[in-house]
C-alpha cells in the first residue's frame with residue numbers, strides 16, 4: 001500500500017469507498033468492473049471541479065510566471081481560467097468522454113456528476129463555478145502581500161510528488177507548493193484552499209513537512225524550521241493566513257509520525273499482504289453517514305456488489321440503470 005492524506009480521508013469517510021477508489025479502480029485491468037470503478041473515480045462534483053480549476057491555473061499559469069519573476073495580470077489569468085472551464089464543461093455536457101478517452105482529451109477531460117447522472121445540464125452550474133474560480137484567482141493576484149510572499153524565492157517546487165516511509169509503508173505526499181525561505185533558512189509549504197468553511201490542516205501540513213525532511217538533497221538546502229501556510233483563496237485577503245503559520249519542529253514531526261503510524265496500521269490490518277483478488281468488499285465498513293452515500297460516485301456499484309444489502313443504508317435516489325452503461329475504450 002502507498003498511503004497518503006487523501007487515501008486516509010477516503011478511508012475515514014467510508015471503507016467501501018476506499019475499496020473502490022484505491023483497490024478496485026484500474027484503467028489497465030481486463031476486468032470491465034474495475035474499469036468502471038476507475039471511470040467513476042474521475043467524476044467530479046461542481047465543488048470539486050472549481051477547486052481543481054483553481055489549482056490547475058495556479059500550477060500551470062501563475063506559478064510558472066512567478067518563477068520567471070513576473071506577476072501575472074489578474075484579468076488575463078481569469079480569462080484563461082474561463083476558457084479552460086468552457087472547454088471542460090462542453091466536454092462533460094456533450095458527453096465527449098463517450099468517444100474520446102482521457103489520454104487523448106488531456107486537459108479538457110472532465111465528467112461532471114450532474115451531467116453523468118442526468119440531474120442537471122443547467123448553465124447555472126458553470127456560472128456559479130466561474131464566479132468562485134474568478135474570485136479566488138483575483139483575491140490571490142490583487143493581494144500585494146501575497147505577491148511579495150511568493151515572488152523572488154530561490155527555489156519553487158510545484159505539485160512535486162515525494163515518497164518516504166513510515167515503518168515499512170510507503171507514503172506519498174504532493175504539496176501544492178514548497179518554497180525555500182532564504183531569510184529563515186527553512187522551507188515554506190503552501191496549501192491552496194477554495195473553501196467556504198474552515199478546517200484543521202495541521203496533520204496534512206505535518207505530513208508534507210515530513211516528506212521534505214525525508215528528502216535529503218532537498219532538506220539539506222535549508223535545514224531550518226519548516227512553516228506551513230494554508231491559504232484560503234476565498235478570503236478577500238488570502239494573506240491573512242501568512243500571519244499564523246503552522247510551525248513544524250522536531251517535536252511536532254515525531255507526533256505526526258506516531259499518528260500516521262496508527263492510521264496506517266488500521267488500514268494494513270485489513271489489506272496488508274492481500275492481493276486484489278483476495279479482498280472481499282463485505283469486509284469493508286459502510287459510511288457512517290448517508291450524506292456521504294448521497295455524494296458517492298460508486299453508489300450504484302456499492303449496491304450491486306453488496307447484493308442489495310446496503311440499500312437500507314443508502315439514500316433513495318440511485319442513478320438510473322441506463323447510467324450504469326459506461327464508456328470504456
Ligand code: SF4
Pocket residue numbers: 014015016017285286287292293294296297298299302303310314
Ligand atoms: S454508497 Fe455509501 S457505503 Fe457505498 S461506497 Fe459509497 S459512501 Fe460507501
